[in-house]
Amino acid sequence: MVKEIERAGIPVVHMCTVVPISLTVGANRIVPTVAIPHPLGNPALAPQEEKQLRRRLVQRALVALQTEVEGQVVFEK
Amino acid sequence: MTRKIRVVHYLNQFFGQIGGEDKAGMRPMDKAGHVGPGMAFASALGDQAEIVGTVICGDTYFGENMETATAEVVDLIVKYEPDLVIAGPAFNAGRYGTACGAVCAAVAEKLQIPVVTGMYRENPGVDMFRKRIHIVETEGSAAGMRRAVPKMAKLALKLAKGEPTDSAADGYLTRGIRKNYFAEERGSARAVEMLVRKLGEQEFATEYPMPQFDRVDPNPAIRDMSKAKIALVTSGGIVPKGNPDHIESSSASKYGKYDLEGVDALTAESHQTAHGGYDPVYANESPDRVLPVDVMRDLEREGSIGELYRYYYATVGNGTSVANAKKYAAAIAKELVEAEVQGVILTST
Structure with missing residues (x-):
């Protein structure tokens, strides 16, 4: 799915937990997430902290969209 | 009588009969003997081999901790001193296929023994591991279990005995390894024969399939x-x-x-x-x-x-x-x- 969106000319960031799959599929901008059943959350945290975590991950995705890349890049930080 | 080939089988939480998605976070564990589809493998392998142990791990645990999980699973496998490792089949289950591929690749590398797994062609585990291990092509769902097991068992026995294998005849996905052999006809004759068949709209088999790359270049970044x-x-x-x-x-x-x-x-x-x-x-x-x-x-x-x-x-x-x-x-x-x-x-x- 990421590839088709990229092919249409829109920059896309893939937020997912199993990064090797994303790399195999061919996503260019990748942000690793928390866990398969809750990529953008962590039920072990208090709601406010959980939202903070989600915010940091989404902000990282926005940074990825604002970063020029050649080929695949995993945005770890 | 020669010693039986010792086999370890790798399964996920579902086929390992531990539970469904609610158990997918489970860490690796092992059981002596065969479990679940291992029974069909035991009968397909016959007298020549025995499933001495089964290692089971949750798909989510594996997917989220690939490196540690691989190491933990390999440690459990080693205990059984296997001659051969079979994983899955994983059909079209992405996390499971990735796990089967990672386990097989690690076993092949560390223990230098033959490994066999089975997956549907579109499983992401195929592209990740096909060059390093033997992956028998299966159907997309567990309904294909009955047909997958004999193919996997047959290939596994061949590999364990060091017999030659062939991707078309043995039903595994090509690994991109070229083998030299003497053909009956020289290259030019074969090429003309192929061209004639192609022009006649008859079936022909290429000797060198072109790799398919489907990569899309990244788009420029968002400025504002x-x-x-x-x-x-x-x-x-x-x-x-x-x-x-x-x-x-x-x-x-x-x-x-x-x-x-x-x-x-x-x-x-x-x-x-x-x-x-x-x-x-x-x-x-x-x-x-x-x-x-x-x-x-x-x-x-x-x-x-x-x-x-x-x-x-x-x-x-x-x-x-x-x-x-x-x-x-x-x-x-x-x-x-x-x-x-x-x-x-x-x-x-």
């Missing part, structure tokens, strides 16, 4: 995020409560487009997941954990992004064929282009 319209798309199956479009929990036949007008956050009352390939408890409790609408609204209000596109798109990426996923995404992308969306965040589970 504070003015950009950003859309959310997910393969994690987040849909309005009640799943109005009846998107299937696996092998989705469609995608949905849903309005976010006036929606500040997703809640257990407003949205849910339709995805059947992961434990839905956390996503149902708080769908923002998969589709971060709450945070996107905050960032929109604060001016970090220009605007969150009014609609989001969702499908279920669970056993969904690559052809369908491509088709849905192409249709979604077309609409996003028309709506002048400048960037997409795609979340996957």
Whole structure:
């Protein structure tokens, strides 16, 4: 799915937990997430902290969209 | 009588008879003898081999901790001093296929013994590991178990005995290894023969299939995020409560487009997941954990992004064929282009 969106000319960031799959599929901008059943959350945290975590991950995705890349890049930080 | 070939079998929590998605977080464990589909393998392997142990690991645990999980599984396998390791088959289960491939590749490398797994051609584990291990091509679902087991067992025995194998005859996916042999006819004669068949619209088999690369170059970065319209798309199956479009929990036949007008956050009352390939408890409790609408609204209000596109798109990426996923995404992308969306965040589970 990421590839088709990229092919249409829109920059896309893939937020997912199993990064090797994303790399195999061919996503260019990748942000690793928390866990398969809750990529953008962590039920072990208090709601406010959980939202903070989600915010940091989404902000990282926005940074990825604002970063020029050649080929695949995993945005770890 | 010669010693029986010692086999260890790798299974996920489901085929290992531990439980469904609620047990997918389990760490690796081992059991003596065969478990679940191991029984069919035991009978297909016959007198020449014995399944001495089975190692079971949860798919989610494996997917989230690939390196540690691989090492833990290999440690459990080593205990049984195997001559051969069989994993799966994983059919079209992505996490399971990735796990089977990673376990086999690690065993082949560390123990230098033959390994065999089975997967559907589109399983992401295929492209990740086909060059390093033998992957028997299976059907897309466990309904193909009966046909997969004898093929895998036969190939496994051949490899264990050091007999020559052939991808077409033994039903495994080509590994990209070229073998030299003496052909009856010289190259030019074979080429002409092939061309004549092709022109006659008859079937012909190439001797050198071209590798298929399907890579898309990254688009330029977004210059001014504070003015950009950003859309959310997910393969994690987040849909309005009640799943109005009846998107299937696996092998989705469609995608949905849903309005976010006036929606500040997703809640257990407003949205849910339709995805059947992961434990839905956390996503149902708080769908923002998969589709971060709450945070996107905050960032929109604060001016970090220009605007969150009014609609989001969702499908279920669970056993969904690559052809369908491509088709849905192409249709979604077309609409996003028309709506002048400048960037997409795609979340996957």
